[in-house]
Amino acid sequence: MEPLRPGDRVALLTSGGDAPGMNAALRAAAKVGTALGLEMLGVEEGYKGLMEGRVRALGLRALDEAARRGGTLLGSARSKRFMTAEGQAQAHESIRATRLSGLIVLGGNGSLAGARSLHGTTCFDGRPLRIVGLPASIDNDIACTGMALGVDTAMNTIVEACDRIADTAGSHQRTFIVEVMGRDCGYLAMVAGLAAQADVVLFPEAGKAESAVVEHVMSAIDSAYARQGGRRHVLVIKSEGLKIESNRLKQLVDEQLGQRYPEGHIDTRVTVLGHVVRGGSPTAFDRMLATRLANVAVRALHAGEDQVMAGWSQPLQSRTPSPFDPHVTLWPLDDVLRETGKLQSGDNSLVRWRVQALSQAEKILHQ
8 A cells, every 4th residue: 555645635525415423524534634744625515526626625713613513514415427437537537637646535325335436546646546435324324334423413313302292292192103314224213212212113124014014003002091090192203214104104093093092082193303313513422433433534545545434343343443543443345335235225134133122122111
């Protein structure tokens, strides 16, 4: 591996969905890179901005302020053109024109796939472009990392919202269906469901048919209303990735309620948290995670690493941790993308464990 040289230009790029902690990672990366003698730059609006050559200097003072906020100071955008041969050729030309020697990409599966597609790009001086990724996705749907940027903040947002909803649900003896983000991964619903003491957690990895999902909810309602002196409200947390749309689920549950409780005293409501879950100031953990991942990513890039992602420590880790941080490990992007595909399809031992563990927890906690 050939290390980068003093004065080499390294660009930071945020892509895909924004995640709390991205700004904290940008700040840490810019400061570490500057201390190592690199010229740290920012790419506006992800791969779209990279193709258009919108690369600018980063103000460390501005990053200090932005690190406390969610979103991304650089902006983000999804670009279908970038994934075409023409778009990537345009990105290659832009990389050479802006004299970049390295690129650090913050984002999810699609963003890391974009980083992988730039493999083999030649810089203005004939050296290969060095690329390192950072996992940033509130869904926690990226393999080879125990946590991605933004997950902890999103979980805290969901739990706070569910605590508020539980207050009003208990006052009116209502059943609330709360939908949270998680298009291809039910992690947020699973973990927030346990933390918020939900009666039912619905996620796509369980593989339940529509009728089984409805019966799961009805079983929780029957159990709650059969208790003497117990609470008579039910909290259902549903991942957006579940194929049953939330209002459709409410309709089916209401039909069952009409048959089982003809007196009609059980009311159901739907709350879709949506993009509220994605915003907000990052938690202390997300700020710490962003800083530590960014530190290792920049130092790895500076040392000449290429086509790797910095991941947070995970169970049964098979690779040697970074010498700069015992909790951070560098993973080849090929491995990350392959294992992420398994994670999202459910063909993964970690996903199977999550489903089993949550099923056991529901039986124990809601007796």
